[in-house]
Amino acid sequence: MPEARTRSPFRSGLRRELLDVVRVEEIGPYRLLRLRRGRLESGVPGQFFMLAPPGRLLPRPMSLCLATRTELGFLIDPIGPGTKALTGLVRGERLHALGPLGNGFRLDVERPLLVGGGIGVAPFPYLSERLGRPPAVLGFRSDAHAEAAALVPNSEVVVEPRLVTEAMHSGHDVLACGPEPMLRAVAALAPGAQLAWEAPMACGFGACYGCAVEIDGRLKRLCVAGPVLENAA
Amino acid sequence: MILNASGCLDALTAPDVAVTLDAYVTKTVTPLPREGNEPIRIAETDIGMLNSIGLANPGIEGFLAETLPQLLDMGVSVWVSVGGFAAREYAEICARLDDQPVAAIELNVSCPNVSSPEEEVEEIVAAARASTTKTLYAKLSPAVPDIAAAACAAARAGADGLTLVNTIRGLALDERTLEPKLGPGVGGLSGPALRPIALAAVFAAYRATGLPIVGVGGVETGLHGLELIAAGASAFALGTALFADPEAPVRVREELSREASARGFATPLAAYATAHGGPPPRPLRRVA
Numbered sequence: 001m002p003e004a005r006t007r008s009p010f011r012s013g014l015r016r017e018l019l020d021v022v023r024v025e026e027i028g029p030y031r032l033l034r035l036r037r038g039r040l041e042s043g044v045p046g047q048f049f050m051l052a053p054p055g056r057l058l059p060r061p062m063s064l065c066l067a068t069r070t071e072l073g074f075l076i077d078p079i080g081p082g083t084k085a086l087t088g089l090v091r092g093e094r095l096h097a098l099g100p101l102g103n104g105f106r107l108d109v110e111r112p113l114l115v116g117g118g119i120g121v122a123p124f125p126y127l128s129e130r131l132g133r134p135p136a137v138l139g140f141r142s143d144a145h146a147e148a149a150a151l152v153p154n155s156e157v158v159v160e161p162r163l164v165t166e167a168m169h170s171g172h173d174v175l176a177c178g179p180e181p182m183l184r185a186v187a188a189l190a191p192g193a194q195l196a197w198e199a200p201m202a203c204g205f206g207a208c209y210g211c212a213v214e215i216d217g218r219l220k221r222l223c224v225a226g227p228v229l230e231n232a233a
Numbered sequence: 234m235i236l237n238a239s240g241c242l243d244a245l246t247a248p249d250v251a252v253t254l255d256a257y258v259t260k261t262v263t264p265l266p267r268e269g270n271e272p273i274r275i276a277e278t279d280i281g282m283l284n285s286i287g288l289a290n291p292g293i294e295g296f297l298a299e300t301l302p303q304l305l306d307m308g309v310s311v312w313v314s315v316g317g318f319a320a321r322e323y324a325e326i327c328a329r330l331d332d333q334p335v336a337a338i339e340l341n342v343s344c345p346n347v348s349s350p351e352e353e354v355e356e357i358v359a360a361a362r363a364s365t366t367k368t369l370y371a372k373l374s375p376a377v378p379d380i381a382a383a384a385c386a387a388a389r390a391g392a393d394g395l396t397l398v399n400t401i402r403g404l405a406l407d408e409r410t411l412e413p414k415l416g417p418g419v420g421g422l423s424g425p426a427l428r429p430i431a432l433a434a435v436f437a438a439y440r441a442t443g444l445p446i447v448g449v450g451g452v453e454t455g456l457h458g459l460e461l462i463a464a465g466a467s468a469f470a471l472g473t474a475l476f477a478d479p480e481a482p483v484r485v486r487e488e489l490s491r492e493a494s495a496r497g498f499a500t501p502l503a504a505y506a507t508a509h510g511g512p513p514p515r516p517l518r519r520v521a
Contacts, residue, residue, distance in 0.1 A: 014247060014479050052477060057424050058277045059477050082277070098479070202275050202282060203476035206246030209260075209286045210275030219268045219289065224246055 014205055015040055016098040021089045022071055028147030030119065031087035032065065033074045035097065042067035043100025044107070045127035046177070046196050046228040049074070050204040052096040053085035059098065060086065061201045063123040063177070063227070065151070072097070075122040075148065101204045102227050105194050107131060109173035114138075114152070115164050115186050115193075117178025118145060123196060125151045127175065135172075139164035139182070165189055196228045235458070235482050235489075238423075238449045238472030239314035239339060239372070240286060245300070248307055250475070253482040257309040258470065259300070261316040261341045264325060266292035276405045276414040281426035281451075282473050283403050285417045288316055293326050297333070305334060314372070316341040320360035327365040338367045340392075343374035343399035355386040362391030370447060372396035373434070375427075380434045381441035394445035396470070397434040401427065424473040427451045432464050439465025439506060453481075455488025459496075463507040 020036040033051075040049075042064060050059035051074065060082045066073030078087040089095060105127060114124050114136035121138050128134065136155040139162070140146040149157045158167050165185045168174070174193035176186045183195045199211035199222045211222040215229060234255040243260070244251035251257045269289025276283045291300060296313075304311050313335050317323045327338055340361055342354050358371050371387035373380065375398040384395055400421025405414045413419070431450025438446060448461030448469040461469045474481045493501040 014249065016478070016480060050477075056277065057280075057282055057473065057477065096478070200273055200275050202277075202284075202473075203479075205479065206243045207241060207250075207479075208275060208284070208476050209240070209243075209269065209289050210284060212269060212272055212274060212286075212289070219272075 014098065016096055018094050019072070019097050021091055021093045021095065023091050024087055024089060027075065027151065028144040029077070030145070030148050031076050031078055032151075033076055033086055033089065034066075035072050035074070035095070037067070037070060037072040040072065040097060041100055042072060042126070044104030045130050046104030046123050046175075046194075047100035047102050048204065048227060049097045049099030049101065050201070051086055053082045054089070054093070054095065055085055056082050058082070058202050059096070059204070061101075061198070061204050061223070061227075062086075063196070064100065065122050065125050067126050073125075075119065075125075075151070077119040098204060102223055103225075105175050105196070105228050106230075109175070109194075111172045113169060113172030113174050114155075115168060115174055115176040115178070115182075116152075117164055117182040119148075120176075120178030120182070120196070121148050121152060123177055124155075128153055131175075135169075137164050137167045137169075139167075139178070192230070194228055194230050197222055197226055199227075234468035235486055236312065236447060236468060236470040237475060237482075238470040239341065241470075241472040241475050244304055244307060244309060247479060250479045250482065251307060251309050253480075253486075255310065255468070256312050256336055257304065258312040258339060259296070259304070259314050260290050261288050261314040262290050262293055262296045262326060263288055263316045263318075264293055264322050266290065266295055271416040273414060273416045274420075276420070278403070278405050278422070278424075278426070281403070281422045281424035282476075283405050283415060283420035283422055284400070285415045285420035287417070293329055297329065301333065301335070310336045312337045312339050312370075314339045314341050315361070317357075320357045323357050324360040324364040327361045327367070327369075331365040331367060335367065337370060337393075338365060339370045339372050339396055341372050341399070343372055353386065354383055355390045358387050358390035358392050368393045370394040370396045372399055372449075373438075374399050374401070375430045375434050375450075376401050381437045384438035384442045384444070388442040388444055392444065394447065395438055395442070396447040396449060397438055397466075398427065398431045398450050401430065423451070425451045425453065428457060432460060435461055435466050436464040436508060440509065452485065455485050455490070455492045458485055458489050459492045459501055459504055462501055463504045465506050465509065467502065467505060 022034040025032040052059040065075040112134040133153040174190040177196035201211040202208035212219040270287030403422035428451030448466030
């Protein structure tokens with residue numbers, strides 16, 4: 001397929017660009033895909049980008065992990081054909097990125113505590129930087145996976161069978177991202193928590209209706225209603 | 234003319250994509266609101282995508298009160314996709330749309346993710362025809378023994394045009410558990426896998442009816458669109474390609490002109506039905 005133009009003029013805020021791969025770093029079993037950021041905005045932590053894996057039909061939603069003046073970084077768990085194609089990219093290759101998309105975390109919190117599980121820690125390095133390195137509690141299924149905690153300052157690590165909810169301190173404004181059972185457990189302990197959910201998405205901008213999740217008893221599109229939701233568990 | 238396939242773009246969340254189309258086709262509107270099917274609703278396959286959305290929509294009342302005014306404000310030409318579970322339901326919605334400033338009505342008589350309408354294509358189209366003077370397109374399923382016969386039935390009942398094709402039912406299993414990836418089990422297959430199926434349907438329906446046809450199925454490039462025009466489509470729609478590339482309408486339009494002129498056609502539509510009446514096939518090359 002011919003290459004698309006590298007910048008789009010949509011007033012609705014959709015920005016899609018062909019970005020250069022800087023490198024892919026190993027973080028335990030995870031991979032950190034670093035891209036030259038071009039003219040894309042980094043957005044608010046918790047927002048996501050649709051990254052187009054080479055050879056696949058659909059792009060994959062990935063929350064932004066790192067933002068520097070020149071790079072955007074995405075922490076990816078290579079578990080399927082799309083994520084493996086993304087983490088198999090090498091320097092000099094390019095891929096399309098669309099974003100930032102969706103609603104990120106609200107940052108006007110007084111006593112933030114980041115609570116993450118597994119690959120759900122992906123948005124936390126960027127979030128931590130924007131919140132002034134608040135405390136974090138991160139849960140992983142193995143010591144190897146826990147290597148990702150090095151990306152998050154001031155983090156306390158728990159490894160299964162211990163759970164993050166056992167290490168959560170009370171009296172904080174909780175911002176959480178992780179697997180659904182973890183988010184539900186966190187919400188039960190911290191009713192006002194901001195929770196970043198995930199769902200399969202084909203587009204990321206409200207077109208496909210594929211990412212519907214139940215919110216307040218109704219099926220809504222997570223890409224436009226979320227992915228960060230408050231009091232929704 | 235480049236449209237979106239129904240259900241593949243929300244003009245309200247992506248208005249600047251909608252205005253790059255020649256007409257915007259709404260998600261299918263049914264008599265009552267529908268939440269749609271339980272997640273998981275989408276899955277990628279090697280050469281396509283499965284969806285089981287289940288016609289999530291606000292219902293005709295919500296559509297007329299909330300959605301349509303916003304679409305009209307946007308200044309796009311609106312085609313309304315209409316669905317139902319009986320011919321009278323299609324007719325009721327068409328009657329409600331008859332005095333609205335919409336450009337056309339597309340009758341979705343082919344969604345693979347809801348139970349089939351009780352009546353046949355001909356009965357639904359006839360009922361709709363009797364209740365509106367709007368331009369009526371019938372969107373047909375490719376999963377029929379004889380697409381030409383279905384096209385003729387729609388034509389006999391008064392359809393002004395045809396949209397070919399809707400998705401075709403498919404199944405994907407989780408590699409690890411071997412259980413269906415989609416919540417409802419099966420879904421509609423779209424994307425590149427649908428392209429030759431759409432081409433064949435357009436080719437057959439053009440021969441059988443001569444009606445205007447919107448070709449839909451796996452269009453990713455201008456050449457794919459030009460092929461549908463050559464097979465007998467007078468317009469085509471982008472579906473799955475829009476998910477990956479919201480700029481696709483602009484890009485495909487540019488490619489379409491380029492591909493047409495590279496083949497000596499003054500305009501893309503000059504290639505209309507070329508597949509049916511081009512120069513005689515070249516004789517087989519003798520190799521022995």
